[in-house]
Amino acid sequence: MADAKPTLAPDGATGVLVLATGETVWGHGFGAEGSAVGEVCFHTAMTGYQEIMTDPSFAGQIITFTFPHIGNVGANPDDVEADAPHALGMIVRERVTAPSNFRAVERLDGWMKRHARIGLAGIDTRALTRRIRAGGAPNGVIAHAADGAFDIDALLAMARAWPGLEGMDLAKEVSAATHYGWEGGVWRLGFGYGSESPSHDMGAGEKPHVVAIDYGSKHNIFRNLARAGAKVSVVPATATFDEVMALRPDGIFLSNGPGDPAATAEYAAPVIRQLLDTGKPLFGICLGHQLLGLTVGATTTKMFQGHRGANHPVKRLSDGAVEITSMNHGFAVERDSLPANVLETHVSLFDGSNAGLELTDKPAFSVQYHPEASPGPQDSLYLFERFVGMLESQR
Template sequence: MADAQPTPMSSAKPAGATGVLVLANGDVIWGRGFGAEGSAVGEVCFHTAMTGYQEVLTDPSFAGQMICFTFPHIGNVGANPDDIEADDPHALGIIVREDVTEPSSFRAVEGLDGWMKRHARIGLSGIDTRALTRRIRVAGAPNGVIAHAANGEFDVAALLAMAQAWPGLEGMDLAKQVSTEMHYGWGDQAPGGTWRLGFGYGESSAAGQASETASAARPHVVAIDYGSKRNIFRNLVEAGANVSVVPATASFEQVMALAPDGIFLSNGPGDPAATGEYAVPVIRQLLETGKPLFGICLGHQLLGLAVGATTTKMFQGHRGANHPVKRLSDGAVEITSMNHGFAVERDSLPANVRETHVSLFDGSNAGLELTDKPAFSVQYHPEASPGPQDSLYLFERFVTALRPTEGN
């Protein structure tokens, strides 16, 4: 399919157009703008989730990208302060088929249009999202500019120059831009546990939460934040851990000064090889301590780099909440949430690394574990925000490994 030529999408400006998407190849796609006015340049990708657009928009892994949603009805449940993975959106903007309507949900506190205006993010509706998605599938994720002007006036030539000048995500380290700038305890910043209808966020329901003594006995996870989603920390707490978060640039000494029982490597945006320039040496030192280590998404790629594997930019990436992954240990299939544009090359895995999961969409690597150290990682998002919850067991597996065995 990669050899086929994408159908050109350029069109004359229709009456009433207040938004435009200009791709680096010269395609100009007109629509109706909503959210904030202005322009933004980045990579255009597509996302197949039918729900959870607010979680998607606030996922730090989407820094530098604008999202074409394949589901046509986006915005119909509005926005609320609970369904966020970071304080602000990190996606540059969204491209949707149908106009955003007034919300129809008892949980909504504002409409998506107003929420995006408040957070300075651009939306574009009235787009043939099926055609754009097919173009990305055929030709790969393009660079582009999304723009919104209420008066409908655009300098298309200038927008095209912006799209063509943008260097692309390959070689770009974005983790530093989205990471926390200081160490903090997760429960100090936000409620620790997962969300429940009628209760919101609260303390973990894991055994031992009721007493301070039991809480103090929880294993301590130090999470290196390369652009983590909040629900990852919530699920670590739910599984029974206390969590401390440190910046992406934290040194080995800074991590170890917190006396971790285990180390977590988070998801995040950008090219893992670029982030790996400062992250990989630290991860290699952490592996030598023998402490259990768990990585997700970018953290998975960085663990792969740390043990000697290589990563490459994917043709179109994996982004959605319906991705089937085969668990090689028993052949079970997990339906997973994914958001990544880079992958670990299977053929580059060294002898002491075992592949644990593979994507059933394209056969790419989706998990690994070391055979000589207590470290494992997955390419997908087991925290399921948004997405299915087939893989929550991974948090329990990790936290269980941190607890001393009986008699020790």
């Protein structure tokens, strides 16, 4: 900002959020200094902020946490869903305090700084959340400068120049670079992450083999596939049909991920269509759910404010049961666009939007929510068991 005309922040503030609409919100910066531009959304979970920040689905987004006390349990190397954060930054009500949890190994603000992520504290997050609910998720810039000097005009121009998530393919940016075999199991107190996957050399008597297409997957999805009894191989988002089939899968998994599903579907849908034609079982979560819908002829649209939280009720239409789910999506499959061979299986009880589908002529199903996040805590783990059971029955 050497050539900028700095504006001194009011009341000693060291952080600011500048929205593309021209609104400016001042606060106290923490974590890394600098600026980042993206979509400003809100998340209603009370816990799991490390998992949220490292979820690849949050690439291109700045997260407003509605729970005021974010950071009070510190940070540790286990509570992550990827090797590094993918969310651009976080906005919180209270300043980050010293951790009060036996598993913490560092403060959240130190963790944020180490991973080059910007935080903004001292914000009226209730007012910001209401603004997003009323006006939709805006584009904005989050900035932190220890000296409190900001070029607001430049930050506003940055926010207005950012094109937004609609039409943006981000899966390629967060996907695995190459094929690898997953080995980690689920976390257990006192033991950490065990290994539940067998060797990845196919042979008689082995567990069913899932090939997971990584559009930006959370690690806990792979852990739960392994816990359900599968061995898992991971391939990049751009993997071809031949590359997937060369691994001799018993079934295919379509992962979650960021960005506009219609943009990702330009290269993903032709591959998924070929995989469906093999008759092998297929299971999708979040972006994978949307990609399955697009592949079979449904449409997706950008939601006004999106669904992001660990307390979203979803009704299972087969028996009327209600699952408490974790959600993180800004796009949705249009219910009215589902073709005749697609059965709607779940709906959101917040707004009636589609939350699950199943093909009537292929062994394929998907859900919009995240069963691996265990918000119920085990309301939706049956989905992994159902999928692996389908693989075992067809071997």
